[in-house]
Amino acid sequence: MTTPLAGQMMDVPLTVPSLLAHAARHFGSTEIVSRRIEGDLHRYTYRDCEKRAKQLAQALIALGVEPGERVATLAWNGYRHLEAYYGTTGFGAVCHTINPRLFPDQIAYIINHADDAYVLFDTTFAPLVDVLAPQCPKVRGWIALADEAHLPVMQTPVLSYETLVTAQDGNYEWPPIDERQASYLCYTSGTTGNPKGALYSHRSTVLHAFGAALPDAMSLSARDCVLPVVPMFHVNAWGIPHSAPLTGAKLVFPGKDLDGKSLYELMESERVTYSAGVPTVWLGLLNYLREAKGRFSSLNRTVIGGSACPPAMLRTFEDDYGVQVIHAWGMTEMSPLGTLSKLTWEQSQRPLEEQRKLLEKQGHVLYGVDMKIVGEDGRELPWDGVAFGDLHVRGPWVIDRYFRKDDSPLVDGWFPTGDVATIDRDSFLHITDRSKDVIKSGGEWISSIDIENVAIAHPAVAEAACIACAHPKWTERPLLVVVKRPGFDVTRDELIAFYEGKVAKWWIPDDVAFVDELPHTATGKLQKLKLRDIFRDHVLPSALEEEKDCPLTPLARGNPVSR
Structure with a gap:
């Protein structure tokens, strides 16, 4: 041999x-601009x-x-x-x-x-x-x-x-x-x-920087002026502090002021072309633009991740302001980038609406990351855009184990992400839920993210979250929790009717609750565990009907599953 x-x-x-x-x-003379704490x-x-x-x-x-x-x-x-x-x-x-x-x-x-x-x-x-x-x-x-x-x-x-x-x-x-x-x-x-x-x-940091900067990923270059709104304390600002110097891009740091007005003024004064952040930040910026009747003079691309980007937000950026949205998904355990929504040449030739449906998903993997979805039996599921499964990943910038933990979370060399997803024939990933947030109604799964995205498309809805409530017949049914947009009004029945023709009938929420604000984690994600605690004793109207029709069935109160 x-x-x-x-x-x-x-x-x-x-x-x-x-x-x-x-x-x-x-790129020694390229600027780094920072709004300081000193003002x-x-x-x-x-x-x-x-x-x-x-x-x-x-x-x-x-x-x-x-x-x-x-x-x-x-x-x-x-x-x-x-x-x-x-x-x-x-x-x-x-x-x-x-x-x-x-x-x-x-x-x-x-x-x-x-x-x-x-x-x-x-x-x-x-x-x-x-x-x-x-x-x-x-x-x-x-x-x-x-x-x-x-x-x-x-x-x-x-x-x-x-x-x-x-x-x-x-x-x-x-x-x-x-x-x-x-x-x-x-x-x-x-x-x-x-x-x-x-x-x-x-090694993993540099490889991640290379992967993130690729044209079909973040697509950074020395011609860009980048303002990372995503904090540097949140998974290294998605690698931008590494990819920007790798490519020679100008950096603009916003400091502590992340309100819509402050971000817009800094973007305009520094001629920012590129930004990145979570949906809650962009919601504030879009609200400011709407009220101030502002327009972007230089911004042309933004990465939205951290939680699913509502399709209505994607379309507002692109249709109203001419800004391309790059939908991204990743995790702290992945340094963090895993997928981004970019079209191939063939996909870009399809009808516009079909292109948009693809871009609303989390996209394809970067080179360096592999993924699969598995069923409850651990077997890999088909990439048909229909089969739901637990998402597993692997790659050179994915963790092998947690710091100061002897046991590894890997399953046959793959990291289980805790997300539930589909992968379609175009190899596009679609995160349908966190495994702890998916709603299991009558043995079938309902995507809380898809329910939320429909609600966000309603003009009177500022923010929405969907959680499971107990049901005596179906085990769980969806409850929609909504924050209304200032100056707008909408009723429970109007919102439920808004779902007609947009999702399967059995996916339509059984009830709507209105709140002044939704709880968020420290990184801007919806804190559904807290919401489930708040609405633990909420009784769905359909549960009351079931109790009335079938008195032997105990009335379901609270959430049957601790997640």
Whole structure:
């Protein structure tokens, strides 16, 4: 048996600092613009960013941080946060981004579980740090992302980021790093149990950056001006802080002000061409545009993910404002991107309505990700757009196990996502629900996402959520929970009638409840577990009818399944 012939290519490791080094060397004058906590706009270049990231690396080393140790951030999207991304990973430490919108007890758990050495924080989170510090005794220091003049008055002793950074000269060479070393640590924001950590490697981060930047993915280039609305504490802002320097795109960071007016004004003043965020953010922006009668002069593409993009939102962006929507799906455990909705040449020749139906789905996988759907027996289901199954994925930027967990969640080498989905003959993924949210009526599945998308298309509906309610005959039936648009009115019967001809009759909600607001998780997703608790004792009219017609059937109250 002959020995396989080895290739004769350079063995250059794929490392995070190489992305910024590339941008500084080849796109050195490209701007990075940030709306600061201090209230002004800060401007500098990729060349400046790399120098300050090196200064930060020197400062952390001087503080005694060693490769492999975790340095956490509690920060908005801004240039100092970007420096932390590269200044920590650049010498082999791990950048641990923390979602400041979580409950303090959850944040304290995450900091302690990660064993963070230092925590960098924006000054808006000073009160939060004062709450956290006594609960996190192993943290060696808290560093405010500010100069001495802007340090907040606090109970906790803090260091000034600017003082630490400017004390260093930046004359520093990124050291050799094994590409399989850890780079970033991101925790899931699950609604049950403690958050779990996904520990990425330099290799997985760089491969994800390449995959995300591809033309049939995020399609970033040096001709773009990118404003990531998705927070840098939410799965590394979907990889944009890595894909932008890889391609040389201009970056614009919005800071803490994510309301429609603030985003629109920054997009217009900086001539933003590209953005990314969750549906709740875009809802605020579209409402502002509608009220202010605004138009986009430069924005032409946006990625919408985090939760399913309502078709009505997709069509509003494209029909009313000329902005292409790229529908995306992914998970913290996937770094996060898995699929994006882009058409092939053949698909783009189909009738417009057929194209749109495809684009409303989550799309096809990026190279580097594979997927399948399996039934309850674990067998793979056909890609016919009809069969529902549990979605499993695998790839070089998908986790093998959670941080500090010995057991692996993988099933035969595949990661079970917890999503229920179909895959059609075009290889397009359609997430129909989370496995814990799917409504099982009479043994058949009803997609809560599809029910919500129909409701959102009604002009009087601002936001909607669909959950299961107990039913004596069908086990579960859908309840629609709705927030009305300001200045509009709609009745229960009108909304139920709105479903006629849009979904199968047995999918139509049995009841509608109106609320002032819906609960959301810290990342903007609908918090259906909380909704189910709120409506646990809700009795559907159809359940009352069933009780009246069949007195021996016990009246169903509450949710029969704890999910």
